[in-house]
Amino acid sequence: MAASISGYTxxxxxxxxxxxxxxxxxFLLGEVRxxxxxxxxxxxxxxxxxxQVVEIHNHDPCAQLFSFYDYAGKVSEENLxxxxxxxxxxVIGWYRFRRNTQQQMSFREQIIHKQLTQLLGVPDLVFxxxxxxxxxxxxxxxxxxxxxxPNRRYNQRITLTIPNLGNTSQQEYKVSxxxxxxxxxxxxxxxxxxxxxxxxxxxKDIRTIFQVYSALQDKVQAVxxxxxxxxxxxxxxxxxxxKLKQQxxxxxxxxxxxxRKLCEAQNADSHSTPxxxxxxxxxxxxxxxxxxxxxxxxxxxIMxxxxxxxxxPSTSPNPPSYADLLTQxxxxxxxxxxxxTSAALLPxxxxxxxxxxxxxxxxxxxxxxxxxxxxxxxSNPVTTPxxxxxxxxxxxxxxxxxxxxxxxxDDDDDDDDDEDEDSSEYENLVxxxxxxxxxxxxxxxxxxxxALSPDGDARGSxxx
Amino acid sequence: xxPEVALHRISPELRPLLCSVVRNxxxxxxSTNCLRVTDLKTGCTSLTxxxxxxxxxxxxxxxxxxxxxxIIFNARYPELPPDFIFGEDAExxxxxxxxxxxxxxxxxxxxxxxQLVKELIQQYHxxxxxxxxxxxxxxxxxxxxxxxxxxxxxxxxxxxxxNSWTGEFSARFLLKLPVDFSNIPVxxxxxxxxxxxxxxxLLSVSFEDAEATQVFPKLYLSPSIEHAxxxxxxxxxxxxxxxxxxxxxxxxxxxxxxxKVQYVIQGYHKRREYIAAFLSHFGxxxxxxDAEGFTKLTLLLMWKDFCFLVHVDLxxxxxxxxxxxxxxxxxxxxxxxxxxxxxxxxxxxxxxxDGNEMAKRAKNPFK
Numbered sequence: 143m144a145a146s147i148s149g150y151t152x153x154x155x156x157x158x159x160x161x162x163x164x165x166x167x168x169f170l171l172g173e174v175r176x177x178x179x180x181x182x183x184x185x186x187x188x189x190x191x192x193x194q195v196v197e198i199h200n201h202d203p204c205a206q207l208f209s210f211y212d213y214a215g216k217v218s219e220e221n222l223x224x225x226x227x228x229x230x231x232x233v234i235g236w237y238r239f240r241r242n243t244q245q246q247m248s249f250r251e252q253i254i255h256k257q258l259t260q261l262l263g264v265p266d267l268v269f270x271x272x273x274x275x276x277x278x279x280x281x282x283x284x285x286x287x288x289x290x291x292p293n294r295r296y297n298q299r300i301t302l303t304i305p306n307l308g309n310t311s312q313q314e315y316k317v318s319x320x321x322x323x324x325x326x327x328x329x330x331x332x333x334x335x336x337x338x339x340x341x342x343x344x345x346k347d348i349r350t351i352f353q354v355y356s357a358l359q360d361k362v363q364a365v366x367x368x369x370x371x372x373x374x375x376x377x378x379x380x381x382x383x384x385k386l387k388q389q390x391x392x393x394x395x396x397x398x399x400x401x402r403k404l405c406e407a408q409n410a411d412s413h414s415t416p417x418x419x420x421x422x423x424x425x426x427x428x429x430x431x432x433x434x435x436x437x438x439x440x441x442x443x444i445m446x447x448x449x450x451x452x453x454x455p456s457t458s459p460n461p462p463s464y465a466d467l468l469t470q471x472x473x474x475x476x477x478x479x480x481x482x483t484s485a486a487l488l489p490x491x492x493x494x495x496x497x498x499x500x501x502x503x504x505x506x507x508x509x510x511x512x513x514x515x516x517x518x519x520x521s522n523p524v525t526t527p528x529x530x531x532x533x534x535x536x537x538x539x540x541x542x543x544x545x546x547x548x549x550x551x552d553d554d555d556d557d558d559d560d561e562d563e564d565s566s567e568y569e570n571l572v573x574x575x576x577x578x579x580x581x582x583x584x585x586x587x588x589x590x591x592x593a594l595s596p597d598g599d600a601r602g603s604x605x606x
Numbered sequence: 607x608x609p610e611v612a613l614h615r616i617s618p619e620l621r622p623l624l625c626s627v628v629r630n631x632x633x634x635x636x637s638t639n640c641l642r643v644t645d646l647k648t649g650c651t652s653l654t655x656x657x658x659x660x661x662x663x664x665x666x667x668x669x670x671x672x673x674x675x676x677i678i679f680n681a682r683y684p685e686l687p688p689d690f691i692f693g694e695d696a697e698x699x700x701x702x703x704x705x706x707x708x709x710x711x712x713x714x715x716x717x718x719x720x721q722l723v724k725e726l727i728q729q730y731h732x733x734x735x736x737x738x739x740x741x742x743x744x745x746x747x748x749x750x751x752x753x754x755x756x757x758x759x760x761x762x763x764x765x766x767x768x769n770s771w772t773g774e775f776s777a778r779f780l781l782k783l784p785v786d787f788s789n790i791p792v793x794x795x796x797x798x799x800x801x802x803x804x805x806x807x808l809l810s811v812s813f814e815d816a817e818a819t820q821v822f823p824k825l826y827l828s829p830s831i832e833h834a835x836x837x838x839x840x841x842x843x844x845x846x847x848x849x850x851x852x853x854x855x856x857x858x859x860x861x862x863x864x865x866k867v868q869y870v871i872q873g874y875h876k877r878r879e880y881i882a883a884f885l886s887h888f889g890x891x892x893x894x895x896d897a898e899g900f901t902k903l904t905l906l907l908m909w910k911d912f913c914f915l916v917h918v919d920l921x922x923x924x925x926x927x928x929x930x931x932x933x934x935x936x937x938x939x940x941x942x943x944x945x946x947x948x949x950x951x952x953x954x955x956x957x958x959x960d961g962n963e964m965a966k967r968a969k970n971p972f973k
Contacts, residue, residue, distance in 0.1 A: 163650050164680040207680065213687045214702040214709045242647035243661060243678060249690040252699055280652045 159239035168203035215253040235268035619684035622716035669764030687711035700729035737765035
């Protein structure tokens with residue numbers, strides 16, 4: 143059996159006792175609980191140890207001696223109740239303080255203890271004995287305390303621990319399990335607790351931090367998905383590009399041959415007008431790689447397609463950036479403000495992931511283009527300069543830029559979501575942009591841009 | 607601690623109670639000494655000006671042991687009854703209803719504490735008798751003694767602690783022997799310096815084991831009796847017979863003691879008779895004689911113009927023991943400056959002669 147008493151209760155008992163000019167007594171309030179320790183080791187089967195722990199929370203001093211018993215030591219239940227009132231059920235023991243006496247229960251104490259055990263119905267009622275010993279010349283005073291459980295036959299003395307009373311220079315300050323039963327304390331905590339705790343009793347900070355964590359996790363996952371998607375798209379487009387290259391090469395060869403033939407023929411006749419080959423190809427190219435963005439009602443679910451692949455330039459020596467081409471007018475749907483990721487919709491504490499990342503420049507291919515367009519278009523609220531296209535022109539991506547752009551776009555999107563300054567326009571753009579991923583193939587298939595000028599004008603109306 | 611010191615240091619309100627204890631307190635069979643008080647301490651704060659002691663240790667003789675009980679008052683509340691700690695007898699828990707002076711404690715009655723202590727001792731005695739039940743042999747001893755009216759009510763039992771190693775049980779019986787000392791001549795009892803108190807003879811029988819194989823009896827006499835009977839060496843009680851029991855042994859000892867006392871009394875009378883006879887025979891020659899104890903007689907006799915002194919010393923156990931005659935010359939000195947004297951022990955003598963006869967017969971050796 144172990145017993146513990148909180149430091150303030152102990153000092154309160156000592157204070158009352160030391161200030162009394164005679165013997166002093168009172169009741170101990172608290173609780174008794176059982177602790178079961180199961181220990182498992184390799185050498186033995188698990189053993190369970192049952193430990194009874196007595197915790198003393200508070201004390202109730204008696205105003206005078208013989209207040210609840212008479213000369214014969216007979217306890218009066220009436221007086222007991224009038225002293226304890228409703229604290230009676232919390233009584234786990236009683237204490238007595240006497241100066242200059244032995245650490246042994248006296249005759250009357252034993253008689254009273256027996257009766258209290260019966261009346262209070264606590265089988266293991268404890269008795270705390272304080273004795274105060276002073277030397278003859280009053281130079282040294284010792285306060286000794288012993289906790290008895292007289293109802294047992296053996297091991298009647300229990301050690302009483304007082305947490306944090308001792309040498310704490312080498313130990314940490316322990317938080318004891320003895321609760322604070324003060325009413326005032328409980329009141330204050332209740333009043334101000336709402337600022338720290340939510341309705342479930344969990345600290346708010348914890349929940350917020352957890353939310354941030356979840357958000358980050360979701361973002362990462364979303365990014366992964368987007369990366370995968372855009373990689374696929376990139377692959378596909380890469381294939382298309384290769385095919386187109388091949389076609390271009392083929393056509394070139396053909397035209398050259400024809401030209402040669404013509405030349406040869408004309409050489410016989412005269413010169414014919416040369417054609418422009420690239421443009422139609424360009425046009426066709428462009429016509430193919432427009433995207434058709436149907437309006438999408440859910441903007442919240444957009445998978446933000448980060449153009450992990452850079453804006454793919456055409457194989458022409460002056461590759462028009464797709465962003466240029468598609469950068470547009472208002473009719474062009476693009477997501478100006480990016481909707482939040484389809485991951486868990488989280489409240490947006492400003493502190494987390496503050497916006498302010500520069501919007502990336504026009505990036506990405508068809509899918510990403512719209513978004514990037516939107517981005518570039520909506521870069522205003524964020525007041526970041528639109529970065530120009532920095533691809534190296536041959537279709538390869540500069541990873542860092544992309545990644546950064548991706549992240550930035552995310553943030554931007556998140557941010558832009560809230561900062562819908564050019565609301566209507568951007569919303570349209572956004573809503574239409576939601577289906578970007580889904581319509582990749584269809585876009586390519588359709589070949590008719592909604593409002594895309596297939597010529598170089600788009601380049602001109604690039605970023606705002 | 608002397609009683610006066612104790613009384614000086616105790617709180618004034620408690621003084622009367624303690625006074626009756628230390629001055630008049632005699633508890634139990636062995637009442638030669640008063641109860642002793644030691645370790646006076648106070649229950650007030652150390653800043654309280656004295657005298658304010660209110661708790662002390664009381665030494666109580668009981669069955670050959672001394673019980674050391676703590677008595678705890680509260681000087682600030684002197685009207686409240688005290689509390690007790692029964693020293694090593696942690697299991698002794700008397701029933702409060704058997705302690706009327708506790709239940710109706712009256713702090714105004716100076717005798718209250720003493721009476722309460724007496725009641726506690728009684729309860730303690732019962733408690734010890736209960737403990738005898740652990741040994742059937744000793745219980746038998748106890749019960750048999752209890753039935754005898756002579757001894758049953760004057761018994762103190764101390765059932766000792768079991769020896770934790772060997773599990774031995776020991777007990778001590780202290781019995782007051784019902785011997786009548788009243789006829790002992792007063793002179794015999796007068797020599798003790800202190801107030802002798804009640805004349806009592808106590809027999810203490812210690813059983814060192816439960817089977818009564820090691821039994822050690824001892825006789826305690828109050829000092830005056832001891833002196834009257836000739837000192838501690840004069841009395842030898844028989845050893846406890848192995849296999850015997852107290853109910854047989856104790857009367858034996860009692861009888862022995864009684865006989866001795868009788869003898870002493872008789873001796874006194876005999877001596878008186880002897881002296882009286884000598885006085886009548888040698889009336890003019892008597893120089894001096896012990897008129898109280900009749901132990902000495904000095905005669906100045908003349909034989910053929912030779913004067914000499916005769917000192918007659920009568921022993922305690924006269925007439926069993928022969929008186930000693932010392933002849934002393936009045937003329938001559940020895941080398942050491944003393945009067946020449948000669949002790950004569952062997953002369954015809956018989957204890958059966960009465961005083962007159964002795965006086966007559968004594969003339970012969972004088973010649």
